[in-house]
Amino acid sequence: MNRLLFASLFIFSFMIFSSFTTELSPQKSYSKADYQLDVLKLRAQLGTNKSFIPELELAGLIALHHFPELKETTIQFKYSNIKTTMATRPTLSSLCGDQSKRVYIIYVDKKIKKNNGLLANEVPFNALIGLIGHEYQHISDYEEKTAAEIASLGIKYCNKKFKKKFECETDHAIISRGLGWQLRDWAVYDMVHSPASDKYKAYKKENYLTPDEISNLILQNKHYRQTLDAEAYEEMLVFDLE
């Protein structure tokens, strides 16, 4: 993306109506050092029915701030051998029962196969919040769906076009939650800086919002105005995946 286009976006960004679904102001970056002393307080405030993997707990709690509707929802993080960094599913037994008592598992990959992926515990802190936010957004969507609708989603997900639409809509929703910078940091790490293979990065660019696309949405969203300083604009110019 060239500088002229960015300058135009800067001028028009505050004039465009943009959706926002949280009262919480976006933050450009959450620092681990700022929050780790408050982990007990955060756990008491946000940890009801949640079971975290210790190394992901702080990022998981901070991301939960942006999902007040998941306050009572049962969510468990578990290590597993999966093909992606994280994947979320309701348990089969809870899917068959009362919709209000569903149990969701966020599976976290524990071993990379052929350099084709990333491990969550190697992801920078702010980016990790974006990644976990993406999984929470799936849970929030599943909460609105019946078991039959979730089963049908699982079938439709095999379709390449549907998968891209579904994942990009999820990313859009995260930006509206105020986690746009965290999602962007995740996309930058995932698709640009990480040691993952080119094949993996190409797959991610194909199916999820890219750093440039997220930057544009942040610029267009008036709720991010207070996070946009000169440094933020400079940072946005660095990546061009075209």
Ligand SMILES: [Zn+2]
């Ligand atoms: Zn997803």
